[in-house]
Amino acid sequence: MKGRTVRNVNGSSSRTTSGGWSSKLSKMPSDCQVRGCTKPAKVGAHVVHASKSSSNKEYITAMCYTHNNHHNKSNMVLNKGAQLVRALK
Numbered sequence: 310m311k312g313r314t315v316r317n318v319n320g321s322s323s324r325t326t327s328g329g330w331s332s333k334l335s336k337m338p339s340d341c342q343v344r345g346c347t348k349p350a351k352v353g354a355h356v357v358h359a360s361k362s363s364s365n366k367e368y369i370t371a372m373c374y375t376h377n378n379h380h381n382k383s384n385m386v387l388n389k390g391a392q393l394v395r396a397l398k
């Protein structure tokens with residue numbers, strides 16, 4: 310199974326991700342969920358599936374500051390088994 314590919318939601322930096330998003334994860338990951346990244350997970354990043362351009366469902370996953378950056382418009386492959394939580398708009 311390939312990892313899921315996601316990208317940051319434009320403008321998500323203006324939204325708060327506080328408010329218990331991490332409690333929705335069954336287990337708060339300690340590391341950034343981007344494959345190959347070993348930095349600690351610091352924030353809940355709003356992402357969408359990069360492969361489904363017609364879908365604008367937003368999800369939250371744990372990322373480091375480097376990856377959860379609105380300047381980062383690259384597609385990111387998540388770790389196998391990375392947890393995504395549906396974001397409430």
Ligand SMILES: [Zn+2]
Nearest residue numbers: 341346373376
């Ligand atoms: Zn990272």
